[in-house]
Amino acid sequence: MPELPDVEGFRRILDSCGRGRQIEKVQVTDPGVLHGVSAGRLRRALEGRRLTAPGRHGKWLIARTEGGPALLLHFGMTGQLLCRAPDDPPHRYDRVRLDLGGQHGLRYRDQRKLQGLWLAASAADVEHVLAGQGPDALSVDRETFRDLLAGRRATVKAVLMDQSALAGLGNLLSDEILWRARLHPARPANGLTYDDSRALHSVMRRTLRLSVRAGRVPDRRSWLTGHRNDAHPRCPRCHGPLRSGRIAGRTTVSCPHCQGGDPP
DNA sequence: AGTAGATCCTGGCGGC
DNA sequence: TGCCGCCAGGATCTAC
Known part of the structure; x- marks a missing residue:
C-alpha cells in the first residue's frame, strides 16, 4: 500500500x-x-x-x-x-x-x-x-499543520488520511504516527492542544524520515506496523493488548493504554 | 461539515 | 475441490 x-x-x-x-x-x-x-x-x-x-x-x-x-x-x-x-x-x-x-x-x-x-x-x-491536494506531509511546516488540524471537526485520523488536507499519509502511517504521539485516533482534530499538534508534527516528520530511509513503513517489531497483522497484537511499548476497530472507514489499530481508552 | 456505505479492482482466505 | 462472500485500503461518489 x-x-x-x-x-x-x-x-x-x-x-x-x-x-x-x-x-x-x-x-x-x-x-x-x-x-x-x-x-x-x-x-x-x-x-x-x-x-x-x-x-x-x-x-x-x-x-x-x-x-x-x-x-x-x-x-x-x-x-x-x-x-x-x-x-x-x-x-x-x-x-x-x-x-x-x-x-x-x-x-x-x-x-x-x-x-x-x-x-x-x-x-x-x-x-x-x-489541484485539491493538501501540502506534502514531509514538507509541511508546523504552523500550517496546526492550522489544518484546527480547522477540522473530523477525527484526527480522518484528517491525517485526507489527501486534500495533508498529502502522503495512508492508513498504516496514520496509525503509526498517532501511536507514537500517544494520541487517540478518534479525537477531534480541532480538539488538539497547541502542544498536541506540535508533538504530532514532530512525530510525523520523524516517522516519515525513518520510513523514507527504509523505503516503506518498516514492519519492525519496535513499530506498531510490525504488530498490526498479528492474531493477538500487543503494544511494542507497554506490551498490553492492542485494539482494532474502524475509524473513518478504515481498520484502525491503537493501544488503549498508551493512547487512551476513550477519546475526550 | 462530517460520516457511512457503495463502487472500482484483484487475490487470499475461511466457511460450507 | 470449488464456490461464495469477506477483507485488504488507494480514492471518489452519493446519501444522510
Missing part, C-alpha cells in the same frame, strides 16, 4: 533509472490504468522525449520530460515502479512499459488497478491534476 515513503522510493528509482534518458518506446499492455488518455496519445506524447528530474507530491509521482508533457503516476494500493531491462521477462501485472534505450527501462506494475497514469500536457496541467 504505497504511501509517501514508498512513492519517494519510486521517485528515486525514476531518477536513477530514467533521468536524462530518452523515452524510445511506450508499451501499454493494459489501457485500464490510463486515465483521460488513450494508449496512442500517450505514446505520441512521450516517445522521443527526454526524462528530467522527477517530482513527488504526497502519493503522486511526477515524471517530467524536457520541454514536454509530464506523466503522473498514482500507485493505489498495489502499484509499484520498477527499473527493468526491456528484454526482462514480462510480469502479468506490468501495465505500462517505458523503454529508455539500451538496457534501461521502467515498468508500472499494479495488480489491482485502483489508480493509474495521467498525462499532463504542461506544468500548468500538472497543477490542475494535483
